[in-house]
Amino acid sequence: MRELALNVMDITQNSISAGATLIHITVEENTGKDRLSIAVEDNGCGMTEEQVKSVIDPFYTTRTTRKVGLGVPLFKMEAEMTGGSFRIDSEKGKGTKLLAEFVPSHVDMIPLGNITDTVFLLITCNPSLDFVYRRVKDEAEFVLDTRELREILGEDAPLNSPEVTQWLKGYLEEQTQIVEGGNSI
Amino acid sequence: MKSLAELQAIRDKARMQVGLRSEGNAEFRVQVGMATCGIAAGARPVLNAFVEEAAKRGLQNVMITQTGCIGICQFEPVVEVINTKDGSKVTYVKMTAEKAVRVVNDHLVNGNVVTEFTIGANS
Ligand SMILES: Nc1ncnc2c1ncn2[C@@H]1O[C@H](COP(=O)(O)OP(=O)(O)O)[C@@H](O)[C@H]1O
Numbered sequence: 001m002r003e004l005a006l007n008v009m010d011i012t013q014n015s016i017s018a019g020a021t022l023i024h025i026t027v028e029e030n031t032g033k034d035r036l037s038i039a040v041e042d043n044g045c046g047m048t049e050e051q052v053k054s055v056i057d058p059f060y061t062t063r064t065t066r067k068v069g070l071g072v073p074l075f076k077m078e079a080e081m082t083g084g085s086f087r088i089d090s091e092k093g094k095g096t097k098l099l100a101e102f103v104p105s106h107v108d109m110i111p112l113g114n115i116t117d118t119v120f121l122l123i124t125c126n127p128s129l130d131f132v133y134r135r136v137k138d139e140a141e142f143v144l145d146t147r148e149l150r151e152i153l154g155e156d157a158p159l160n161s162p163e164v165t166q167w168l169k170g171y172l173e174e175q176t177q178i179v180e181g182g183n184s185i
Numbered sequence: 186m187k188s189l190a191e192l193q194a195i196r197d198k199a200r201m202q203v204g205l206r207s208e209g210n211a212e213f214r215v216q217v218g219m220a221t222c223g224i225a226a227g228a229r230p231v232l233n234a235f236v237e238e239a240a241k242r243g244l245q246n247v248m249i250t251q252t253g254c255i256g257i258c259q260f261e262p263v264v265e266v267i268n269t270k271d272g273s274k275v276t277y278v279k280m281t282a283e284k285a286v287r288v289v290n291d292h293l294v295n296g297n298v299v300t301e302f303t304i305g306a307n308s
């Protein structure tokens with residue numbers, strides 16, 4: 001992928017397919033420590049230990065044949081290429097947490113890219129699911145919880161209505177800009 | 186600056202209009218392929234263009250969602266536009282953000298299929 005934010009889009013589709021109703025997406029940057037971590041946590045169907053092994057390593061064989069996916073192994077490789085790490089914690093029937101750690105100064109680091117677009121589209125195109133998006137950069141932090149937006153909006157204005165969509169895009173962009181700093185404000 | 190207070194104003198406005206809007210039944214469902222193959226081929230800007238253009242035009246009769254791999258990876262990004270009234274489906278292939286804007290204006294607003302972007306015209 002050209003942006004890690006595209007991997008986040010892809011990885012989160014797995015959570016949606018797993019029947020999750022609440023998905024936490026956390027992007028945390030620590031410039032001093034030269035680390036960027038991306039976590040996607042869901043309350044979907046989860047996986048057994050055996051399933052996790054076969055998802056992480058497409059060549060790991062189990063008796064049951066399965067079609068080999070690329071999304072998770074790709075994300076893992078992108079993290080490990082930078083000298084970072086990758087792990088999946090999953091429990092059948094409970095949910096899954098995927099954590100990728102990157103070393104941004106490494107020459108093989110893929111830029112984070114437009115994480116705002118990814119989160120914006122996940123929210124607007126899945127109006128029945130809840131997302132908690134947390135963006136941290138050093139001391140700055142921004143949290144968006146769609147359950148709070150829903151509480152304000154009530155029944156009359158769905159999260160994917162044109163007015164809310166436009167508000168959400170602007171809100172996410174402005175708040176992310178504040179956290180990311182640096183660039184023209 | 187956008188604020189949560191603005192969101193309350195949007196709710197109040199929607200509350201007043203609630204009787205005027207034909208709730209629930211979207212006329213078109215737009216499904217953008219968001220499997221790994223689709224995303225790698227550029228599906229996110231396409232999805233974004235659909236959402237932004239539809240919101241800008243205030244289209245209330247359109248529902249935009251994502252779907253998995255439909256098995257024609259060489260044609261990604263793939264977009265299906267389903268007419269929910271009669272169940273008919275148009276499949277657009279090798280989409281871009283610019284093409285998406287055309288599809289919103291011609292197909293979703295004016296009801297004219299953009300034949301040159303369909304799978305039939307591209308295979
Ligand atoms: N969050 C998750 N919850 C449950 N199962 C998951 C999750 N993420 C991945 N999986 C399982 O791992 C498989 C492989 O995922 P992936 O590498 O993204 O490929 P694909 O999505 O194309 O199958 C999925 O098909 C699914 O069975």
Ligand SMILES: [Mg+2]
Binds near residue numbers: 010014
């Ligand atoms: Mg996947």
